[in-house]
Amino acid sequence: MDIFKIEGPVRLSGSIEISGSKNAALPIMAATILTGGKSVIEGVPDLADIKVLANLLGTLGADVSRAGNGDLEIDTTVIDNPVGEYDIVRKMRASICILGPLLGRCGRAEVSMPGGCAIGDRPVDIHVRGLRELGAEIHLENGIMIAKAPNGLKGKRIFLGGPFGSTVLGTANIMMAATLAKGTTTIESAACEPEITDLAGFLNKMGAKITGIGSPRLTIEGVDSLTPTRYRVIGDRIEAGTFMVAAAITSGKLELTNCCLDDMVAVIDVLENIGVVIEPAESGCIVTRDGGRKAADLTTQPYPGFPTDLQAQVMALLALADGNSVITEKIFPDRFMHVAELNRMAANLRKEGPCVIIAGVEKLVAAPVMASDLRASAALVLAALAAEGTTMINRVYHIDRGYERIERKLNAVGAKITRQSI
Numbered sequence: 001m002d003i004f005k006i007e008g009p010v011r012l013s014g015s016i017e018i019s020g021s022k023n024a025a026l027p028i029m030a031a032t033i034l035t036g037g038k039s040v041i042e043g044v045p046d047l048a049d050i051k052v053l054a055n056l057l058g059t060l061g062a063d064v065s066r067a068g069n070g071d072l073e074i075d076t077t078v079i080d081n082p083v084g085e086y087d088i089v090r091k092m093r094a095s096i097c098i099l100g101p102l103l104g105r106c107g108r109a110e111v112s113m114p115g116g117c118a119i120g121d122r123p124v125d126i127h128v129r130g131l132r133e134l135g136a137e138i139h140l141e142n143g144i145m146i147a148k149a150p151n152g153l154k155g156k157r158i159f160l161g162g163p164f165g166s167t168v169l170g171t172a173n174i175m176m177a178a179t180l181a182k183g184t185t186t187i188e189s190a191a192c193e194p195e196i197t198d199l200a201g202f203l204n205k206m207g208a209k210i211t212g213i214g215s216p217r218l219t220i221e222g223v224d225s226l227t228p229t230r231y232r233v234i235g236d237r238i239e240a241g242t243f244m245v246a247a248a249i250t251s252g253k254l255e256l257t258n259c260c261l262d263d264m265v266a267v268i269d270v271l272e273n274i275g276v277v278i279e280p281a282e283s284g285c286i287v288t289r290d291g292g293r294k295a296a297d298l299t300t301q302p303y304p305g306f307p308t309d310l311q312a313q314v315m316a317l318l319a320l321a322d323g324n325s326v327i328t329e330k331i332f333p334d335r336f337m338h339v340a341e342l343n344r345m346a347a348n349l350r351k352e353g354p355c356v357i358i359a360g361v362e363k364l365v366a367a368p369v370m371a372s373d374l375r376a377s378a379a380l381v382l383a384a385l386a387a388e389g390t391t392m393i394n395r396v397y398h399i400d401r402g403y404e405r406i407e408r409k410l411n412a413v414g415a416k417i418t419r420q421s422i
């Protein structure tokens with residue numbers, strides 16, 4: 001098990017290239033199931049979660065490898081075991097996104113029901129509802145979802161909204177399954193996240209007929225077959241947002257490349273309210289701070305609202321603001337495992353239901369802390385960059401799930417992070 005030893009405070013300065021998006025790459029990898037042959041996906045980050053899905057695709061019968069230039073090659077000529085085993089699915093909830101493509105291609109699938117995780121219960125009822133609407137028969141047996149579509153899937157108008165709004169991977173699953181269904185599917189209350197737009201772009205490049213991309217109404221005209229293709233995934237807006245906060249919390253100056261500001265309007269709005277300056281630059285931006293650190297309130301929402309995946313990181317920044325802020329979590333109301341850990345570093349945070357009240361403090365102080373989930377761990381790294389002393393972060397495997405070589409990227413711009421195996 002690795003730990004991070006982070007010396008602070010530091011002032012970051014330099015340029016960071018943003019990696020390809022994990023959350024775009026995962027469903028795109030799953031979408032290759034829909035066709036037979038070799039697809040090449042460029043810009044797929046080298047992350048633990050990507051390895052889990054590559055492994056899972058391998059157990060289905062696909063051949064997944066990295067080319068010398070880093071491209072991910074997925075040969076899906078053979079998909080002869082449409083079974084998502086518990087031992088793999090339990091490692092990563094996003095494994096659920098093989099369900100729709102397996103049903104589309106094989107007419108059957110068995111996927112272990114993913115459990116909850118540190119950020120909440122994370123049900124999959126909407127995925128199941130949507131696939132049933134397309135004609136699949138799905139039942140649960142010993143913790144395994146057994147899905148069949150003996151007569152193929154049939155297009156339909158489907159409402160996919162849930163108690164917390166749209167669902168990202170639910171939309172991905174139904175959209176993928178619908179590409180090979182008979183007739184036309186309309187998804188109402190579809191997720192509009194850029195990662196869904198990217199997946200739709202990939203599917204259309206394979207020959208799917210999807211319109212309304214980027215809107216809450218997606219129309220998918222079923223086709224007989226899809227063909228393998230080559231595609232580059234978008235830059236990771238959550239990694240970019242994390243490094244924007246890194247520049248702000250260290251009063252530094254960072255250039256971020258391969259970062260699309262158009263996908264980050266809500267994030268930029270909140271950061272600008274705090275006093276962060278984000279100037280567009282060639283293929284990205286330059287991030288600095290204008291002196292003060294103002295308090296700000298924010299509410300997480302489905303895209304184009306403020307993303308839940310940046311809530312913890314911005315909380316670390318607001319912990320050092322002048323005044324009181326309130327963060328309201330409207331996607332995963334229990335996603336606050338970082339609160340107690342940030343308080344160990346002398347932050348003043350109080351959780352009240354789905355809200356956290358943040359009384360800004362003048363400084364954070366190093367402490368041994370525990371990473372609990374991916375984004376919470378990122379928040380601890382950010383806090384440690386600004387804190388006085390040496391912070392030890394345990395269980396950094398959480399951060400390796402979603403940030404590519406974070407310590408190398410940050411050390412190259414002035415951080416002092418050492419990874420130690422214990």
Ligand code: EPU
Nearest residue numbers: 023094122123124125126127162164166167168169331374
């Ligand atoms: N929900 C249901 N029923 C469902 C599905 C979702 O009630 O069948 C609820 C969830 O419990 C949650 C809300 O709907 O309250 C939204 O969840 P969503 O389905 O959109 O989440 P997801 O698709 O499972 C993806 C990302 C998450 C990100 C969320 C929200 C991937 C691989 N994962 O998860 O990313 O937080 O969307 O934007 O794309 C991360 O990268 O750290 C991460 C957790």
